[in-house]
Amino acid sequence: MTDSKDEMSFQEQIKDRFTEGLRSHFNDSYEDWLEWCDTLYEPDAHYNVNSNRLTLQEYKDLMSAMMSKYDIKIGEVKNMVIENDWGAIRYAVRITDRTTGEVINQMTMEFVQWKDNPQPIGARVIEGWALSDHPLSAD
Numbered sequence: 001m002t003d004s005k006d007e008m009s010f011q012e013q014i015k016d017r018f019t020e021g022l023r024s025h026f027n028d029s030y031e032d033w034l035e036w037c038d039t040l041y042e043p044d045a046h047y048n049v050n051s052n053r054l055t056l057q058e059y060k061d062l063m064s065a066m067m068s069k070y071d072i073k074i075g076e077v078k079n080m081v082i083e084n085d086w087g088a089i090r091y092a093v094r095i096t097d098r099t100t101g102e103v104i105n106q107m108t109m110e111f112v113q114w115k116d117n118p119q120p121i122g123a124r125v126i127e128g129w130a131l132s133d134h135p136l137s138a139d
Contacts, residue, residue, distance in 0.1 A: 010116045013123035014087045015080065019112075022074045022091060030067040034060060041125045042115055048129040064139035071096040078107070087112045095136065108132045 008016065017040060037060060041047075047059040054062060066072065066123040073093035082088075093106040112128040 005123060006086070008122075010085070010114075010123060011082045013116075014082050014112075014114050016081060017123050017125075018087060018089050019077070022077060022089075025040060026072070026074050030064055033063065033067075039121075045125050046127045047125075048127070050135050066136060069138055070136060071098060083114065084112050085136070087114060095134075104134050104136075106132050106134045106136075 006042050009026070021036065021040060041056050043056065044127040045056045047054050047056070049059070049062065061099060073094045075094055077091045079090040080087070088111050089107065090107065090109045093108050095106055096102070097104075108130060109132075110128055110130045113126045113127050114123045116122075117124055
């Protein structure tokens with residue numbers, strides 16, 4: 001991989017977005033993740049969670065509720081495949097219910113279609129699908 005995002009291929013940008021997000025933004029705080037969302041997703045992006053197609057704002061609201069109820073920590077990336085404008089990733093998640101203390105070890109897969117924007121914007125999500133072996137509820 002090259003040092004400059006300007007010189008990265010589209011597929012390298014996608015890989016960088018996946019790894020940067022999981023490593024640097026998701027585990028810190030909802031506020032950090034929310035700020036990062038503005039650079040990760042196209043403004044009209046959609047995310048599909050538990051068979052529900054959500055607008056970007058609906059997805060942000062869902063994640064706010066989830067992160068309020070659960071302490072969610074992304075763990076090891078198990079697989080990542082990138083081809084053309086599609087990326088798939090499978091990773092471990094450790095979830096702790098903030099009320100009960102119950103711990104859930106979850107495996108999550110995401111399938112994401114990306115848009116190749118000129119720099120400095122670069123690769124951004126058009127639409128994604130998230131599936132987990134232990135789906136959570138914000139209720």
